[in-house]
Amino acid sequence: MLNRVNYIDEPESWKEAFSFSHSIKVRFSETDMFGHLNNTVPFTYFEEARIEFFKFLGFMQDWVHPDSGEIPVVADLQCDFIQQVFFGQTIQVHVKPESIGNSSMDLHYMGTNEDGCICFVGRGTIVQMSKKTGKGAPWTEDMKERMANAGKRSNCYSF
Numbered sequence: 001m002l003n004r005v006n007y008i009d010e011p012e013s014w015k016e017a018f019s020f021s022h023s024i025k026v027r028f029s030e031t032d033m034f035g036h037l038n039n040t041v042p043f044t045y046f047e048e049a050r051i052e053f054f055k056f057l058g059f060m061q062d063w064v065h066p067d068s069g070e071i072p073v074v075a076d077l078q079c080d081f082i083q084q085v086f087f088g089q090t091i092q093v094h095v096k097p098e099s100i101g102n103s104s105m106d107l108h109y110m111g112t113n114e115d116g117c118i119c120f121v122g123r124g125t126i127v128q129m130s131k132k133t134g135k136g137a138p139w140t141e142d143m144k145e146r147m148a149n150a151g152k153r154s155n156c157y158s159f
Contacts, residue, residue: 072127104125
């Protein structure tokens with residue numbers, strides 16, 4: 001199942017590296033006429049979980065402050081569907097930084113159902129942009145350290 005996803009090299013260790021998750025209940029309006037999750041909705045779930053992850057790291061509070069000079073921008077985003085998701089299910093959307101660059105990072109996502117089965121996975125590049133120049137703004141050393149340590153936390157963080 002995960003072996004066909006080109007950004008996952010070793011599925012078991014990849015799954016084990018997640019330590020942050022955010023719980024989302026599938027709403028009726030997010031389903032299609034067959035009762036399963038519309039294929040556009042996981043991207044919204046990625047956004048919601050990503051924002052909560054950034055709050056957890058302490059980044060969102062800085063970015064939304066009126067005096068902040070930087071904002072996060074999604075440069076690309078993809079999703080691979082593994083198993084159907086239905087109305088009323090509760091999905092845990094896991095987020096982890098996979099790689100950290102100078103002003104960008106590759107985040108990986110994993111959506112699991114109540115049984116712990118993987119329903120969808122994804123990845124995306126986030127760039128910290130300067131509001132003034134519109135160009136990438138480097139992560140501070142503190143931010144890099146927080147991102148690097150996010151996957152090493154022993155307790156899952158969820159809502």
